Amino acid sequence: MNIYLWQHKTAVALFALAVWAAGQGRLAARSPAESADAEDRRLARRGVDLMMDGDLDGATSVFRQIQGQDPHSPIGYLLEAEALWWKIYYSTANLLDADVFDVAALAATPHDAHFNDLVAVAIERSEAGLRARDDVPRNLLYEGMAYALRARLEGLRGRDLPTGRAGKKMRALLLSSVKMDPSLTDAYLGLGVYNYLMGTLPLTEKIFQYLVALPPGSRASGLEQLRRAAQEGELTCGEAKFYLAKDLSRTSEGAYAKSLTLFGELARDYPNNPLWPLVAASLKYSMGSKPESDALFRAVLERTAAERSDAERGVHRAARAALLAQHPDEKFGE
Template identity: 25%
Template sequence: MVRHHFFTTAFSLVQVVLVAVVVVAASAARSHAGSDPYGLPDEVETALQAALDANYSLRFDEADALLRSLEPHREKHLMIEFGFVLTEWWRLSAAVLEEDKDASRPLLQALDACIAEAEAAIARGDPTGEAQLVHGAALGLLGRWHIANHHWLRSYVVGRKAKASLEKALQINPELYDAYSGIGIYDYFVARLPGIVRFVAFGGGESDPAVGMRLIQLAVNNGHYTVTGTKAALVLVQLRIEKDPAAALDIADELVADHPDSAFFRSLRMIALHDLGRTKALAEEATIQETLLAEGRFPAARTAQVHFARGLARFVAGDSKAAEVDFEQAVAQADPSDPWGTWARLYLGRLADLRGEREAAKEHYRAVKRMTNRMGTARLAARYLRNEYVRDDEASRMLLPD
């Protein structure tokens, strides 16, 4: 049971992080001033970077508009096709709705079209390696979706194909350092699996996580598009696998410095601060997020996140009454695209348990279980239906324990 849980959690993160770093992830500034290894025209490069960057701030309509402006170049440059896929991916994954089949449909349709276009481009000839890299990135996204929906065998097959395409991209064009990011993350997570799982599922595979990390660092130092995406991926690695929230916070701080208006990156920072027990800094982060929302620099759809952040800071500080007000506001104002409304409902259950109101707590946990699972909320709700929440229990030391 433990081994299965480790396998599903780790392999899920393989795909989560593979996607974040292999895909043409947005970076506000190019990682190097050297020549573009993809050979994109300057106007395409500029618009594509802006569109991808908009995804990090969850400005999806802006990203779509920028990508549509590149329509005349779409047939020749697969990165544009993949940009549309990436926008759908961020729209879905930032909302943590991968397990919602209706919400997933636009992404799956975009992925099917992109993979077909990449395969056609590969058949015609791929002199820059762009088609192989896009093919691998799109397959990585598809594998991640299969994992989220517990399609284990499909995700394994797709994941191996994704890595193979990235390796072919490097064979064609050794300057595509972006590909090392996905290969490195894949190797890192395979190495972190229990030996028997690694042998059965991956034919042995790499057994030293440091090997994968060296490839990741190669991409960070030399990549064209992947610096920001890789850093976001490494925050998750440090939080979920290495259990090193201090290292996660260092990286999250770098991301927030470059993207101060990103609700997503600020949510990563919030998680790291919570796991570190930095109560005062967590309260300060909540205030910053509240200001960004009031100034229109956060999307209105992230209102629940702001209320949750403030409630979380008050909860860990021991101010249960004020925290309850914040969590109730988060639930009341939650947009379907904001996962923190679900988390707020879970915390209302925890507060009810702390007051000794077990039936009220169970009502909240049952409501959470009826909602789409958002980063482990359904599993935590099931746990607390079996056993009441106790402050500072093992599951609450990490904000995202599962």
């Protein structure tokens, strides 16, 4: 063999071996905690997709799997609480109201106690991680998201003082998280919701803001942060798009076409959830397309007639109520 050719092949082989060894070293350097967190988040993304697609029981099974394999992590408890919040929302809220908070028809549900227990565990696990100095930015994020869920339920029940306290705590935690690690764009969901709500408070309610010493918000910043979470969020992109679409559907915004586009994207990404076409039907009505709205409501009513899930039961009830309001002489299944 030509000596120069042999030397060249040997050099290439040694270089390839060095690259492989370096890669193996990086893999070995990854701590067990980092590997567990990566697997937790992989499963979490699958569970969140199921949740946004209307399969809350399937999502809960995934979140409990995370709890079983990594019981010290807050994420499994946090996301199971979020799935429970959706159950509560579907069963008690006015799904067609542009507001997602303070729209519940019941003071409590059988899910509330377990929801509060899960939020408390998520907060405790996050604080334990912070005391151990274990991935501080992410534990701040998870604790902030837990307080966001607490604020959501209190808001749904119309309890302003606990809502304000939880929202204030959430804001501080999420700001600290994203300041330490700007890549944690899931923080912008909670920050966007807070900024938008505080920035659009009626003058009569600003007195409460001052009494509780809530930091001010900004409507424009809130919408921009929700857009960022919808585009870049790891676990919150679908939910951020939902809140953004809801905000744009408010009468004060009047951005019905933009809202409709976002709900269309949610229907494309999560096609099994009947909530998206339900809200699209309501938006069509607000835009003056009443025949199209009526047809959509009827299609949703038929699609959810079996009421096989929490999402289908809640959406079926809302679609029937909307049709009865427009056609009081029709029975619509009863």
